[in-house]
Amino acid sequence: MAEEEYIQQLRSKATELFLREEWKDSIDAYSNLISHCTHHQQQLSLHHPDHLQKLHKSLCIALCNRAEARSRLRDFHCALQDCDRALQIDASHFKTLLCKGKILLCLNRYSMALECFKAALLDSQAAGNSETLIGYVDKCKKFEFLARTGSLDLSDWVSNGFHGKPPELAEYIGAVEIRKSDISGRGLFATKNIDAGSLILITRAIVMERSILAGKDLSEDAQLAMWKNFIQKVSEFARKCYKTRDLIGMLSIGEDEEELEIPDIDLFRPENVGNVDSCEMIDMEKLLAILDVNSLTEDAVSANVLRKNNDSYGVGLWLLPSFINHSCCPNSRRLHVGDYLIVHASKDLKAGEEITFAYLDPLSPLSKRREMSMTWGIQCKCKRCRFENEVFTKQEIKEIEIGLERGMDVGGVVYKLEEHMKRLKVRGKEKAYLRASFWSAYCEAYRSDRSMKRWGRRIPAMDAVVDSVVDVVGGDHRLLKIMVEELKKNGGGGSGLVGMEKALKLARDVYGKVVKKQAMKTLVEFCVGD
């Protein structure tokens, strides 16, 4: 009986810590209780069936509570093991089914989570919790559908002015695979034709860290603190979750990419449980290199952040998007919604085509792009960079760049560039490359009444330039912004309607087909006011 009293003491201590939400200490206390219960269970003979039953009940509750505490600390793997042990004792234990369902939901394993919630609904305790349980069942069904079909609709949230917390999303992997890339190492490729605006991926960050912006920029100290926390969180999560650790370990450190293994896309699906026997840790040096190469910040040029007050700034690690290479003629963009990253095609993609992002501003000249690519440790050799490399040695183009730097009249710069292109017989896509590179001059000229008065008749119309630049960089919010500003300047009217349709099509390339037409209009307003 002394043992039973001792077990009772352990139980009280563990419960107290659990109720105080001191997760780490409660895990230790429950571990102590569980090992005593297990040991005592072996000593109790069948002659004490009542005691044995009581002990089983205690063990089941202890395992369930330890699972809950572990899941609060994101140790999902061990938490699931606890749930399974508890369910072996009592297959219909209500609290354990609820806990397991919530963990599976966090791991985006929607169908398995649904099974748990459905089983919990059959228990007598469900009566007092039916609203919560039905909520979970509906959520699982909704997420399972989204993960299968990719039919994402953020219209309500957008139309309501992004009120409240961002909507929770499900993970989705579209028609893509990882293959050897001609750009560098591995890349993400379309396996089917994908229309501009269509969804490619929705992934939740492994870890995301945000910092509140005091002014427009983040101070160096705040940035440092944010990165420090971010690294610590990733390292902790990788230590706890073997699947995540294995997947992070497959990411590039930016060197010897040609030697890297090409992982199967299925490894990244939430249902994949990974290699349970994996015990290989990632050393800190490698982890830092991986984070350096693959972390993404919300303020990148090819990213849109959907939030009302942009008063914070975040950095995160998303696994599959880490296989997307850079191009100065990108064909995809990313949208940040909470901790989720939504990747969509910003141009029509053909089956077999590599999916690319712009790591750096594609609406900038070659010299700037080269400078920025140094920070990424890449040397871009895309068609556009190769062409511009040749043309920028030509004196006339050099003079334009210098003129622009020295504050020459922007309308004059555009006129000169267009004239040089005529003379040098630069046409089609190549003309569009240069227009994209000198976009800042075009944009400023179109916005300035003075410039347009002087040069308006001698430079190409804004519509034509925007069309050709879109052809190079895909949907870009700055192109959308100037297009809508022009529409507003000219008032509505007949051609205004055609213009608005065109702007909405471009908005789809910029934001993806994530909202209905009415909500897209809100997004367009949001872009113009930004």
Ligand SMILES: C[S@@+](CC[C@H](N)C(=O)[O-])C[C@H]1O[C@@H](n2cnc3c(N)ncnc32)[C@H](O)[C@@H]1O
């Ligand atoms: C986020 S990873 C992209 C996937 C990577 N290629 C892989 O095999 O895992 C970024 C790294 O890819 C390489 N990379 C991406 N875009 C590139 C480009 N346009 N030119 C050269 N290297 C590039 C660089 O090594 C960069 O550090």
